[in-house]
Amino acid sequence: MLEKPLIGASGLLQGAALLTAPGLRRYVAMPLLINIVLFVGSIWVLAAQFSGLVEGWLASLPEWLLWLEWLFWAIFALTALLLVFYTFSILANILAAPFNSLLAEAVERHLTGQAPPPGGSLAQALKTAPQAIFDELRKLGYMALLAIPLLLLSLLALMLPLFAPLIPLLWMLFSAWMLALEYADYPLGNQQMRFGQQRQLLRRNKLLALGFGGAILVATMIPIVNFLVMPAAVAGATKLWVTQLKG
Numbered sequence: 001m002l003e004k005p006l007i008g009a010s011g012l013l014q015g016a017a018l019l020t021a022p023g024l025r026r027y028v029a030m031p032l033l034i035n036i037v038l039f040v041g042s043i044w045v046l047a048a049q050f051s052g053l054v055e056g057w058l059a060s061l062p063e064w065l066l067w068l069e070w071l072f073w074a075i076f077a078l079t080a081l082l083l084v085f086y087t088f089s090i091l092a093n094i095l096a097a098p099f100n101s102l103l104a105e106a107v108e109r110h111l112t113g114q115a116p117p118p119g120g121s122l123a124q125a126l127k128t129a130p131q132a133i134f135d136e137l138r139k140l141g142y143m144a145l146l147a148i149p150l151l152l153l154s155l156l157a158l159m160l161p162l163f164a165p166l167i168p169l170l171w172m173l174f175s176a177w178m179l180a181l182e183y184a185d186y187p188l189g190n191q192q193m194r195f196g197q198q199r200q201l202l203r204r205n206k207l208l209a210l211g212f213g214g215a216i217l218v219a220t221m222i223p224i225v226n227f228l229v230m231p232a233a234v235a236g237a238t239k240l241w242v243t244q245l246k247g
Helices: 003-020 027-059 062-110 124-129 127-158 166-190 193-205 204-218 226-243
Strands: none
Touching: 003 062, 003 204, 027 062, 027 226, 062 127, 062 166, 062 226, 124 193, 127 166, 127 193, 166 193, 166 204, 166 226, 193 204, 204 226
C-alpha cells in the first residue's frame, strides 16, 4: 500500500538529480528563473498580508468559539499558506508551460535515447505558447470545480468546529492531486494525451500520483528548495512516465 506513494515521492528527488545531466541544464534556466521570480513574489505577499488576514478572520469569530482560537489560527494559517503557494505555482506554470514541455522532451530523450518530436526549439516553444497557455487555463477550470466545494466546506467548518481539523487535510490532498496533474501534463502532453486521458491515467495510479504531488507540495514549503521545484517536478514526472506509467 505504501510502495506506490513512496515511488511517487521519490520521483521528485530523481527529477532533481536529472537536472544536472549533460544536455539538460540549458532547458532548466527559463523555468528556474520564472519560479524564482514568482516564489519571491509569494513570500512577499505572505510577509506583507498574512498577519492582517489571520487577525481579521479571527476577529469575526463568534464569542462561543473564542476558546478554539488557537486551533482556528493554525487551520487558517495552514490553509492560507497552501492557497498562496499553490496560486503562485499555477501562475508560474502558466508562464513557463512552453519551456517545461521542452524540458520534458529533453529528459525523455535522455532517459530513453529516443529523439524528441520535431521542432523542439526555443522558437517552436514560443510559437506554441498560446496553445500551451490555453491548456493551463483548462486545468484551472477543472481545479475550480474541485476547489469551490472545498471552500464551502471550509466555511461550513466555522459552524461545525469538530470537522475543522479535516479541512487542512482535504486541502493537502486536493493540492497534491492538482500538482500531480499539473506536472504530469508535460510528459503526457508530449505524447499527445488530452487532459481527460491524463486524468484517467493518473486515477488508475492514484497513490503514485498523490505521493508525487505530496512531495512537490512539501518541497514548495522549504525555502531555497522551492526555487528548484518546477524543473525538478517536470523532470520527475517524465521519469515516472518512462518507468511507471508508460504502458
